[in-house]
Amino acid sequence: MPGPDLVTSLRGVVGDDACLVRPEDLFVYEADGLTLHRARPRAVVLPREKAQVAGVVKTCRAFGVPFVARGAGTGLSGGALALDGGVVIECARMNQILEVNLEDRYAVVQPGVINLELSKAVAPHGLFYAPDPSSQAACTIGGNVAENSGGPHTLKYGTTTDHVLALEVVLPDGEFASFGSRTGWTQGYDLVGAFVGSEGTLGVVTEATVRLLELPQSVETLLAVFPDVFSACRSVGAIIGAGLVPASLEVIDQRTIAAVEASVYAAGLPTDAGAMLLIELDGPSVVVSREVERVRGLISQAGASRVEVARDEQERQQFWRARKGAFGAMGRLAPDLYLYDTVVPRVKLPEVLEQICEIGDRYHLRLSNVFHAGDGNLHPIISFDRRDADEMKRVLAAGEEILRVCVDAGGVLSGEHGIGNEKHKYMSLLFGEDDLDAMHRLRAAFDPQGICNPGKVLPTPRACVEAGPVARDG
């Protein structure tokens, strides 16, 4: 039961209608996009202005109650879960674009602004906001800052950290602090850099100043067919080794092609193809047209049996449908999806993929791969049924083996989904005690009380969250 004093105090800060405590209201906040992990918050507050965020944090601190900020809840590592009966600070109502400076190319936004809405708002002026995670139609800039979100275009444009100029945050003690500047230059420690990607453990973003880029003059999208995934990966190496930096290099494996073509997302892909490579080139027209020809040559040499260049926007969307439809198609095969996220040095992609497929087969799982090949960022997807306890167990065991294979290949635990509540127990696969201690120290400098999104990122003894076969209505 919620402690009345805490809730009364929170209502005093945000108003009665912006503080949820009934079980049926809290239910939707039990999980984020990683539905395997669940924890019911004690309360959810929906501040409308930044002073209310500070008030909520101060209240939580006074009661010694942990809190976690939440954007749209599209995260895939359980980062927005309130463990130990904490308070969720839902930032969706703080959704104003406060300033757009077209000449100096930046925007100041509240944390609840939806990623795609920002790009839409500035597109008529020839600008865009580069980070474009797959959930960009729903996810928020505040959440993107917390997770250092990427997307299919990070090879050329980088991740969120490359596009945040300044932040206004509420620190875990309830005080406001401003990091960075609109100019992108700062004096002193790079606190913007330390804060982006800290998964909500160092404070709550109340304003973000982000860089806007000029829309590319020309975009060309190519789709190439390969006899196997290895030749597709070889092509990626050849393209990058030749000094080209495409905006996207996405590989779709045979298993995914089969699933997509058997679904409503069918994009007319050749089902006998071993793999497909989606390549997007953008920039000045004069450059892009030359690059298209160079890429054609390189991938033909690397073994592509067919290369098509999208003739118009409609065809371009069709190419992307093959890539984007993968999740939907895999989702048709079973009630649940588990989407992994790891990164390996790009040259290791072929051998690691082989091992991942072997792991999936060994555990009798429906596993397929679509991935950001240019970044070495793998996304094995497993469709499964969580009500099948045995299958659930196999999914988790396979996931751990996949992580180990990637780390052994010189890779890391996450490329864009974060560590959150999902992978903190695996951090010691990659880091030694001293490394983890150094990370604890950063957190301690910001949050000595340990009340800002505790139980995430770093391994701790706590295990209060349920992970496993929990019924959706549970």
Place this chain on the structure above:
Amino acid sequence: MSALDALRAAVGPDAVVEHEAVDVDGVSLTESLRPRSGEELAAGLRVLSERGMAALVCGGGSRLCQGNLLKRADLALEATGLDGIRELDAEDGVVHVRAGTEIAGLREAVRAEGWELPLDPPGAGASVGGALASAAVGPRFGHPRDIVLGLEVALASGSRIRFGGRVVKNVTGYDLAKLYTGSFGSLGVIEAAWLRLRPLPESSLCLAAALPDGAAGFERALAAARRPSVRVAAHLDRALAAAIDPVTAREGNVLLLELAGDEALLEADLRELIEETGAHQVDGVVIERLRAIQGGIFHPGGLRLRLSSLPTRVGEATEILARDGGAVLAYPARGLLYVRFPVGLSNDERTVEAAERSARLAVAAGGGGFVIEEAPDWAKQRRDVFGDPGPLFPLFRALKHQYDPNGVLNPGRFAGRI
């Protein structure tokens, strides 16, 4: 056992070198710790911590003039012995390099494999670790943080940590590499780094053009700077420009450009830039001269400040500085300005204060901040060259306390004099 003997016993006699006294910020240093391996570095740091000693941490020594005055130091910790490329992946375009490696040599090594090192700080002998620790920026490339994929660092306690790594996309744990880049060695000693390289441009060329005075000149410079092939765009007042292109400088302020990349793009930009600005082609050596101007002081004992500004307000900020006697080099698209003021006599505090006032007005107009990059010791004694950290000071102090609680590393040198 004396502290030095303890240090020799821990790291080996050859790694502790006695030399003639070197004066850094009024601190006389007669010994240097020159570790040749991460193990030696860690062992040395452990002794320093245990004995309550402090060290000036430095790489190639090209940026010792920057930062606040050192509060104390028993010796210099020189990272130059930690040098060499550990791995250069020519297919992936990433390099793993030890901190003491000279940038000039590294640049050549990666070039031979078809890649470009996106670091070009001023200063002969600059090392990778020093450039990262001081967030050194050159004319061509932006903030070094953009290319750091991972770092290996030795903490004051002697523990060796690493974060990030060789992969280009990574959200595994906190991004401590960002915190350490630009921290002036105040939180740890950078031992090695993973850096992301860029493809070598197919072609490059340099242009110079005379600019009209005032706002029109800056508008023209910014428009040119934003062309896709332009990677250097500098606006120099005519006095500074005389050292680079005296002929053009006679006509007014000078726009200096370097175009790099795809040949067809270069041709197109070149044609239009000549039409729009009346630019003419100049020898590539101008970039070297530009770098020297950015990092240099013409008047001995002078004052150099770096300011940031929104791109469209660089002109306004420059006008303020120039009116107050500053010589200004500005990179309009990047929003960076370097200004030099002559300082005459020793303890000429009024001149320094006037320069600061001017810089404050300029950044108020430009929307940024400023750092005093170089100043005489007497001027540094009276101020924090990074400016007052204000409400961020408790956080800075907390970070220093977490990573270097006994103040072993570069005490006093960084922002907030921590």
